[in-house]
Amino acid sequence: MSSHRPFGLPASAASAVLLLAVAGCSSPDAKASVPVPRPPAAEAAFCRALAKELPGTVAGLERTGTEPESELTAAWGDAAIVLRCGVPRPEKMSDPQALGVVADGVRWLLEQREGDGPRFTTTYRKAYVEVTLDERYAHDIGPLTDLAAPVDRAVPCALEPECG
Numbered sequence: 001m002s003s004h005r006p007f008g009l010p011a012s013a014a015s016a017v018l019l020l021a022v023a024g025c026s027s028p029d030a031k032a033s034v035p036v037p038r039p040p041a042a043e044a045a046f047c048r049a050l051a052k053e054l055p056g057t058v059a060g061l062e063r064t065g066t067e068p069e070s071e072l073t074a075a076w077g078d079a080a081i082v083l084r085c086g087v088p089r090p091e092k093m094s095d096p097q098a099l100g101v102v103a104d105g106v107r108w109l110l111e112q113r114e115g116d117g118p119r120f121t122t123t124y125r126k127a128y129v130e131v132t133l134d135e136r137y138a139h140d141i142g143p144l145t146d147l148a149a150p151v152d153r154a155v156p157c158a159l160e161p162e163c164g
Helices: 012-027 041-053 143-153
Strands: 061-064 075-076 081-085 098-103 106-111 118-122 129-133
Touching: 041 081, 041 143, 098 143, 106 143, 129 143
Parallel strands: none
Antiparallel strands: 061 075, 075 081, 081 129, 098 106, 106 118, 118 129
């Protein structure tokens, strides 16, 4: 039988070591490293409008900064929730078997990511908005409900009546 505890420590000591290691690696001022999309100018304008609408908290998590700073990206809770606006259209949208969800009237493509939480991308909007969630949200679209109204206000529908 093998042990996965650090350095063969008893479980309680291993937990303490792990907790200290995690606490030492995170900082309240830490910024999530988020690739910045490069959308066309018209889409970027919708994204800048969205940036002004985004809430300070999503799913109870406070908004944190992103690195590099950009109006096209946002994060909450040490990157537990990351939003990127102006991303390219996902290839998966061409798949007739693709899964989708609707959160407060906004439609999202659902992509399950191996070893991580889901990625959602808006559909039928004039700019694609991507939201990635960490594994804590593997079966929870709750964060999308906090983001649906800002997306709906800032990023117009590209295909009526699909958005309404």
